[in-house]
Amino acid sequence: MHTKTLQALASALADKSVSSVELTEHFLKRCREHNDNLNSFITLTEETALAQAKAADDARAKGNAGPLTGIPFAQKDLFCTKGIKTTCASKMLDNFIAPYDATLVTKCQDAGLVSLGKTNMDEFAMGSSNENSHYGAVKNPWDTARVPGGSSGGSAAAVAARLVPAASGTDTGGSIRQPASFSGITGIKPTYGRVSRYGMIAFASSLDQGGVFTQTAEDAALLMNVIAGFDPKDSTSADVAVPDYAATLNDSLHGLKIGLPKEYFAEGLDSSIATIIENAAKTLEQQGASVTEISLPNTPSAIPVYYVIAPAECSSNLSRFDGVRYGYRCEAPNDLEDLYKRSRGEGFGAEVKRRIMIGTYALSAGYYDAYYLKAQQVRRMISNDFQQAFNDVDVILGPTCPTTAFKLGEKTTDPVSMYLNDIYTISTNLAGLPGMSIPAGFVDGMPVGMQLIGNHFSEAKLLNIGHQFQQVTDWHQQMPEGF
């Protein structure tokens, strides 16, 4: 049952061949069995999950079910959930229970999704390996000696191991697409502003965007129908009409113009991955698309720009964790300054502190112009590169990551090499564009994702391409052994 896609489970629920309670119990059992190994959940909410499943079955019995009513789901532990701990995988929030639900959580509940729990992640979404968690690293189901990617590693591993049919994630510099690639599943980061950020604990406000992990593009489309839309509680959310993402999945790819950015096939890319992406391009060509080479000349600046802007915003966003109103407070502070210094010093992990310090430096008097302002200018140039490219092509195709999943501990002592893993995903966030990673092959038994990048609000097109690709490939149907 757990190998089924979300779409197939929805059909099974609709024709009453299975109940939500049965599904929920089944997936909860899998979570319990495998969580010790994978560590993909921080909190399992079995009781509330079963209550929600029961409610879903009741609704269905009364004829009040929506298309996804009763489907098990999991929330990245950065979305605030009323009455249920929201930790951001930080000691700082180990005791934090939000008094409200994030908009995305409310939308999922309204659609009848059953939340099994809160998934593990890099602390405050800062990391590319899910090793920066107060609750321990998450393992990659394809090889538990390897990382699942980050920061949404718990959600990715849980979906890859079929512990849950789908899960939410957030993506600030690749935190959905990179773990989707490493874990052999589908992950979409929508256009900035497409999904409300209200209740998403902020890392870098101008880059953060919520999205989902699924087995297939079709499943992602069904969930996009749930989570997308304007939210008056988020001033940066876009008041742009939401299409039915499932309606265009079967559109033909004839006439589609795909661009391969030459900068994404340059030094640093594993040659086997390059071959896989080129093969994927050929597949799409066979489906009627045309493929040309394009250039995104400012790509090399993306990582430096990102590592000024994201830490700058994070240094301010994380100021509220001060030990005063909620969260971790140090023992017996001597005075106010001591309270601040020790609560934050003890409550935050190393990577979070590193980024707060980088960001504080970048915003300081005398450095602001040289770092933050300059980074914003270059960000605009990166964005312009994309707009230039979209004059000639409809979508951009490339690798999601330069490598497959690396080993646990392999990069923990070298933050910069860790940062470089996000080289193909970061530009998309800087430009606010939608991006999606879908499985495209394997190298040495580890999955490889290909990335599709579209213009603003072109999620339907990306999902259409992904779905068509998945009609003629079976990479997304591969499952790790032992699950």
Add this chain to the structure above:
Amino acid sequence: MSTEWEVVIGLEVHVQLNTQSKIFSGAATAYGADPNTQACAIDLGMPGVLPVLNKEAVRKATLFGLSVDAEIAKHSVFARKNYFYPDLPKGYQISQYELPIVGKGHLDIVTDNGIKRIGITRAHLEEDAGKSLHEDFHGMTGIDLNRAGTPLLEIVSEPDMRSAAEAVSYLKTLHNLVTHLGICDGNMQEGSFRCDANVSIRPKGQQEFGTRTETKNVNSFRFVERAINYEIERQISVLEQGGTIDQATLLYDAAKNETRPMRSKEEANDYRYFPDPDLLPLALDDEWIESVRDTLPELPHEKRDRYQQAFGLSEYDASVLVANKALAHYFESALDNTQAPAKLVTNWVMGDLSGALNKASLDISESPVSAEQLAGLLDRIHDDTISSKIAKTVFEAMWNGEGDANAIIAAKGLQQVTDTGAIETIIDDVMAANPTQLEQYRSGKDKLFGFFVGQVMKQTQGKANPQQVNDLLKKKLSS
């Protein structure tokens, strides 16, 4: 030889805008609720919450900008001012920094030397912080976040004021304006209108400014004057003893009448301002700005011009009247209810009435003599029923609650004597009773004319019409 010092003052005024809800959340702004009962998740700086700008705060800021003839920015930006303090829940204050909503404008104030135009540098929107409560917590500090997120308009003046009195005049004029516009309740005790004073001194004639100090949060007109004067004296004394002024933030202690350092330069914060990525730039279009302009009430300076043109008041008189909305209203009510000319009304409102109010420390809104009552008195002066001198007696009686002018005049028999025959009889008596003075006068001692006027007025208990007395006396004495 002692230096002659020039004082330079610029003021930053924090005006709480009287919106129903907070600037970035839906929580109520009402004053005086139990601690932390008017703070929602957003005001508490909960993880994941986001600000949404209150349109009414923008409208009120715009209304202010238009009223001081300032340019309204069509593109303004909210920025984060980062610092740690327990009553600042997010660890940053959302404010405006490089691009404020209101640009350069000006405000005319009344000084001892006439009208003076004070430049307004800018005005920007920001959120208020909460309050730290240091009493009753057994050595700890309590935090009340009810005030957190209350909309503030920070109005920054140019360093155009040259004395504490000018600073107070500016504040009163500004206070009158924001209450007149209905954008602030003006309650200074509750902190709705708070002032920071930047003060420096320089030798008279010197072009560059001296080092300034900033005295924070002085919350009454009287304390502003005292705090600034204290600071001026302190700076003069430091400089004259060969010392230097340190740029510092000071706190005024009203009880001790002194300023003392709040924080020194060493601890100065680097606020790391940057545009708030949670809020889009604020874009206003002409049509909207004009729709706000259409709602502007008659502004004090427009009222001043009208008083000058329609009633022939001097610029000074008109300025004094319009500097207080309630006073202007009183003046207009009195004028509406009397046949007396505007000049007479002005003289009484600004003279006897204001004097009596000042003496009793009463606001015009608390005046025991209503505008209608004053109008009744002025009518009797105007139709010569009583003289100006007798009017003062009637006014005093009105002030003491003895009724309106007609009743008092009747009850006390204060009606002016205008009967020529009666006055002539009294003159004859006076001349007969003072033969020596009469002879001296007739032999050229003109000054004695006043003596005879006095005697006649004394005989009539001041009720004789002074002009008639003059005319008749002249005739009789020279005949």
